[in-house]
Amino acid sequence: MRLGQLLALAGYQNSQPELDGLEVERVITDSRHCQAGDLFIGMTGTQVDGGKFAPQAIAQGAIAAIVSHAALAALPNPEKAIAVDDVVVACSKIATAFYDYPAQKLKLVGVTGTNGKTTTTHLIEFLLQTQYAVALFGTLYTRWAGYSLTATHTTPFAVDLQEQLAQAITAGCDVGLMEVSSHALDQQRVLGCPFEAAVFTNLTQDHLDYHKDLESYFQAKALLFGDNYLQGRAIINLDDPFGQRLVKMLGDQPIWSYSISNPQADFYTENLTYLPNGVTATLHSPQGSIAFNSPLVGRFNVENILAAIATALHMGMSLSEVVSRLPEFKNVPGRVERVQVSDDQDVTVVVDYAHTPDSLENLLEAMRPFTQRELICIFGCGGDRDRTKRPLMGGIAARLADRVYVTSDNPRTEDPQSILDDVVVGVKAHIGDKPMIVEGDRHKCIQTAIISAQAGDTILIAGKGHEDYQIIGREKIHFDDREEAQAALILRRSLYH
Numbered sequence: 001m002r003l004g005q006l007l008a009l010a011g012y013q014n015s016q017p018e019l020d021g022l023e024v025e026r027v028i029t030d031s032r033h034c035q036a037g038d039l040f041i042g043m044t045g046t047q048v049d050g051g052k053f054a055p056q057a058i059a060q061g062a063i064a065a066i067v068s069h070a071a072l073a074a075l076p077n078p079e080k081a082i083a084v085d086d087v088v089v090a091c092s093k094i095a096t097a098f099y100d101y102p103a104q105k106l107k108l109v110g111v112t113g114t115n116g117k118t119t120t121t122h123l124i125e126f127l128l129q130t131q132y133a134v135a136l137f138g139t140l141y142t143r144w145a146g147y148s149l150t151a152t153h154t155t156p157f158a159v160d161l162q163e164q165l166a167q168a169i170t171a172g173c174d175v176g177l178m179e180v181s182s183h184a185l186d187q188q189r190v191l192g193c194p195f196e197a198a199v200f201t202n203l204t205q206d207h208l209d210y211h212k213d214l215e216s217y218f219q220a221k222a223l224l225f226g227d228n229y230l231q232g233r234a235i236i237n238l239d240d241p242f243g244q245r246l247v248k249m250l251g252d253q254p255i256w257s258y259s260i261s262n263p264q265a266d267f268y269t270e271n272l273t274y275l276p277n278g279v280t281a282t283l284h285s286p287q288g289s290i291a292f293n294s295p296l297v298g299r300f301n302v303e304n305i306l307a308a309i310a311t312a313l314h315m316g317m318s319l320s321e322v323v324s325r326l327p328e329f330k331n332v333p334g335r336v337e338r339v340q341v342s343d344d345q346d347v348t349v350v351v352d353y354a355h356t357p358d359s360l361e362n363l364l365e366a367m368r369p370f371t372q373r374e375l376i377c378i379f380g381c382g383g384d385r386d387r388t389k390r391p392l393m394g395g396i397a398a399r400l401a402d403r404v405y406v407t408s409d410n411p412r413t414e415d416p417q418s419i420l421d422d423v424v425v426g427v428k429a430h431i432g433d434k435p436m437i438v439e440g441d442r443h444k445c446i447q448t449a450i451i452s453a454q455a456g457d458t459i460l461i462a463g464k465g466h467e468d469y470q471i472i473g474r475e476k477i478h479f480d481d482r483e484e485a486q487a488a489l490i491l492r493r494s495l496y497h
């Protein structure tokens, strides 16, 4: 597409019309990867105004650079640089036009909330698959039938997102199902995406490094339910105080609410029974009442199931069809994933992605009734992320587990010991005379915990779930809790049998 046409479609006037005839081969936001034919967009970031890299991009072959007014003013030679008012918004608008408005050709479903996005989107994907060709965008991957790309972010950046949506259409998909993070909403990554349904799972503390306070975090999440995005139905967790607030904010817009037990919700359960290997309940819904069962464990997964059922019904599926499929959905990688190396294994090992105070609390509570002896918790907190959640998670582990192992979880550029120290403050405040073991080497920590456990113990390894890496400094090394647990279980077997 020619630059002039692209800018006009995106709603911008070209201050350098002599460039209008140039062909745009690609839209790109990182000057370091620029090549001939690229249109470079210098994004204003948290560290730097990317517009300052316009000369580098042009030198590498970019046909032009879209930059902020401030960046333009600072450029020694502004040739081929075009300034716009809000470069982040421009990026989404240009990407949307470049890929020919792909989001408008799909039925889009967005899921937001602090916890449960990945689990809920996987459930929805599974339920919709009998009727639709679904493209899933989330923490684990972008995928559809015959295609899977490991994700770097929960919600792709605007240019990647628009490109992937276009690819999904070419592959024949008719539904786009997306985890929409608060970062993505704040950074306008999903601008140009009209959502047919939007789900709100919950809001609890996380990401305060970025959003500063819970109110701003909520306002970012709430954007998904505003006119810019939601064109259809909001599906909202009525058990969550922020969910209740959102229901009030939306007034008489189409809403389906869900709740574990509140009969005022559109979807709620009765006779809910938690079993070691799943849940059973009666579901009440606008389409009638029906018994259901699922192999997913814990109260929080009942919430995810209710959100997924409501979404599937909104998308035109029947209640009986949805409920008949639920037992087939076994689990999501790295979410309450059991590690079992032999039939006679005498301890239960669970790997989970709980990395927030709320999710760790829910998970420990869900594990307790099915723990024969001690409940052992191994966890840490990520570096370069919300520091205030560290002592909170420490306190929760101390209160709800019988034995706490504090270890490292992606220290990134922080000093690993200082992260451990932050967690330990919270553990110490609540641990009483229960044991606490601090071992920064996650490999050693998992091995020690599994070897020294007693028959009947449940060992919960939280925080990294599906991650197959550990980020230390700026380096990413291979590390997988499931592999570590397996190796330790095999060692345990060889020692004790």
Ligand SMILES: CC(=O)N[C@H]1[C@@H](OP(=O)(O)OP(=O)(O)OC[C@H]2O[C@@H](n3ccc(=O)[nH]c3=O)[C@H](O)[C@@H]2O)O[C@H](CO)[C@@H](O)[C@@H]1O[C@H](C)C(=O)N[C@@H](C)C(=O)N[C@H](CCC(=O)O)C(=O)O
Binding pocket: 029, 030, 031, 032, 042, 043, 044, 045, 046, 047, 048, 049, 050, 051, 053, 139, 152, 153, 154, 155, 156, 157, 181, 182, 183, 184, 210
């Ligand atoms: C807070 C955040 O989202 N930051 C993202 C943002 O970084 P930034 O704003 O600091 O970027 P910057 O370093 O100031 O650079 C500004 C621009 O200049 C460009 N640049 C920079 C250097 C250069 O030589 N040339 C150049 O062109 C960069 O590509 C960038 O577009 O833009 C970068 C690339 O454009 C992202 O890699 C980076 O994601 C960071 C790594 C990140 O970890 N984000 C996480 C927190 C995130 O987005 N998480 C959410 C939610 C997770 C969840 O709970 O599910 C997600 O959606 O994944």
Ligand SMILES: Nc1ncnc2c1ncn2[C@@H]1O[C@H](COP(=O)(O)OP(=O)(O)OP(=O)(O)O)[C@@H](O)[C@H]1O
Binding pocket: 113, 114, 115, 116, 117, 118, 119, 120, 139, 154, 179, 201, 202, 300, 301, 303, 304, 334, 335, 336, 352, 353, 354, 355, 358, 359, 360, 362, 363, 465
């Ligand atoms: N509805 C829920 N409410 C609270 N906790 C949940 C819920 N669903 C899952 N969890 C817990 O949170 C962890 C993360 O779940 P999941 O990956 O589905 O959330 P997410 O919102 O996608 O997280 P992320 O923001 O990191 O992408 C799970 O491993 C589980 O312990």
Ligand SMILES: N[C@H](CCC[C@H](N)C(=O)O)C(=O)O
Binding pocket: 154, 355, 381, 382, 383, 385, 409, 410, 463, 464, 467
């Ligand atoms: N989406 C979350 C994932 C956190 C996972 C945890 N293992 C960590 O590194 O803190 C984040 O980037 O904040």
Ligand SMILES: [Mg+2]
Binding pocket: 117, 118, 138, 139, 140, 154, 179
């Ligand atoms: Mg996720």
